[in-house]
Amino acid sequence: MTAQVDAAKPSPAGPTEVDWVAAVAAVRQLPAEGRVLLICHVNPDGDALGSMLGFGLGLRRLGVHEVQATFPGPPEVPEPLGGLPGLDLLVPAAEAHPEPDLVVCFDAASDSRLGELADRLTGPGTALVLDHHASNTGFGDVNLVDPEAAATSVVAEQLLERLGVPLDPNIAECLYVALSTDTGSFRFDATTPAVHEMAARLLATGISPGDISRRVFDSRPFGAVRLFGEVLGRARLEPEAAAGQGLVWTYATLEDLDRHDQRPYVLEALIDPVRCTAEADVSCVVKQTGPDVWAVSLRSKGATDVSRVAVALGGGGHRLAAGFTGRGTVDEVVEQIRAELAVAAPEGGIDPQG
Numbered sequence: 001m002t003a004q005v006d007a008a009k010p011s012p013a014g015p016t017e018v019d020w021v022a023a024v025a026a027v028r029q030l031p032a033e034g035r036v037l038l039i040c041h042v043n044p045d046g047d048a049l050g051s052m053l054g055f056g057l058g059l060r061r062l063g064v065h066e067v068q069a070t071f072p073g074p075p076e077v078p079e080p081l082g083g084l085p086g087l088d089l090l091v092p093a094a095e096a097h098p099e100p101d102l103v104v105c106f107d108a109a110s111d112s113r114l115g116e117l118a119d120r121l122t123g124p125g126t127a128l129v130l131d132h133h134a135s136n137t138g139f140g141d142v143n144l145v146d147p148e149a150a151a152t153s154v155v156a157e158q159l160l161e162r163l164g165v166p167l168d169p170n171i172a173e174c175l176y177v178a179l180s181t182d183t184g185s186f187r188f189d190a191t192t193p194a195v196h197e198m199a200a201r202l203l204a205t206g207i208s209p210g211d212i213s214r215r216v217f218d219s220r221p222f223g224a225v226r227l228f229g230e231v232l233g234r235a236r237l238e239p240e241a242a243a244g245q246g247l248v249w250t251y252a253t254l255e256d257l258d259r260h261d262q263r264p265y266v267l268e269a270l271i272d273p274v275r276c277t278a279e280a281d282v283s284c285v286v287k288q289t290g291p292d293v294w295a296v297s298l299r300s301k302g303a304t305d306v307s308r309v310a311v312a313l314g315g316g317g318h319r320l321a322a323g324f325t326g327r328g329t330v331d332e333v334v335e336q337i338r339a340e341l342a343v344a345a346p347e348g349g350i351d352p353q354g
């Protein structure tokens with residue numbers, strides 16, 4: 001590995017000027033015919049894919065020809081993201097360059113989120129990390145990690161700007177999908193003036209927010225609508241959990257998906273109607289991915305740090321949105337969450353000082 005700066009845990013203040021200069025140099029000093037591999041986290045969401053593909057299209061505009069984009073696991077793009085520009089950059093993980101000159105990772109807090117592709121970071125090329133998780137381990141040679149950024153695409157846009165790549169509608173659409181998914185369509189607290197200014201720059205390229213939002217957020221198969229009805233019908237409210245802040249949860253099995261002839265990605269949106277529950281600060285969806293294996297999504301309205309719960313159970317994420325892989329029966333997984341919420345609650349509980 002050609003370490004350009006010492007790998008260290010990124011500063012909470014975000015990338016330094018030294019980091020930015022090193023990142024720009026890593027791209028500019030690519031050899032002619034240099035190979036670039038872009039990797040985003042497993043089970044990619046809008047920010048992971050959008051920031052990766054937007055940056056990849058930007059590299060193409062810079063004249064870098066050998067750009068591949070990939071992610072671990074099955075090479076399936078969730079349907080709502082199937083219209084993203086730049087999907088032609090994608091290759092299955094098994095076909096990714098074994099020894100790229102530059103590896104760029106997107107939206108992954110640690111190399112464990114890169115699955116079987118984590119070994120690409122230990123090759124001779126430079127590893128550049130673009131991310132916005134406060135828990136990022138600083139696993140790159142150069143780390144552009146900004147915990148204040150609403151999405152990884154904020155970091156990607158800044159790097160493209162420093163590289164002198166102008167926004168075009170395709171790059172803008174990718175970055176817009178990333179920004180709007182991670183801010184919950186500009187509803188979460190991370191939606192700062194700077195986020196709206198970035199959205200304005202992206203929209204100024206002529207992209208259509210109505211079409212994009214319909215595709216990404218407001219379109220799902222009828223079978224998924226019926227599946228949601230069933231799964232929401234079995235949601236449980238536990239007002240006394242999370243030290244009285246309340247927990248609402250539900251689950252979906254592989255058999256549920258089968259019965260409604262649906263693919264797992266449809267369940268990604270299920271947390272949204274669940275977290276509407278006014279009586280609970282914490283919401284949770286437990287989604288089966290294999291025998292006794294579950295992908296768990298956790299959300300908080302503000303009183304609870306769910307990343308503490310997720311980290312304690314082997315996962316990660318942000319204070320208000322986190323996840324982990326649960327093992328055992330649904331009841332066992334939920335019991336683990338209840339127990340961790342009881343531990344996590346005191347710090348996150350209502351502050352008597354106001």
Ligand code: AMP
Pocket residue numbers: 045109296297298314315316317318321322323324325
């Ligand atoms: P999700 O509920 O899948 O939308 O994930 C919410 C947040 O939690 C994301 O920002 C992810 O970074 C993080 N996350 C989800 N699952 C895991 C996991 N198994 N390990 C680490 N972080 C996770």
Ligand code: MN
Pocket residue numbers: 041045047048107
């Ligand atoms: Mn993500």
Ligand code: MN
Pocket residue numbers: 047048107132150151152182
């Ligand atoms: Mn993100």
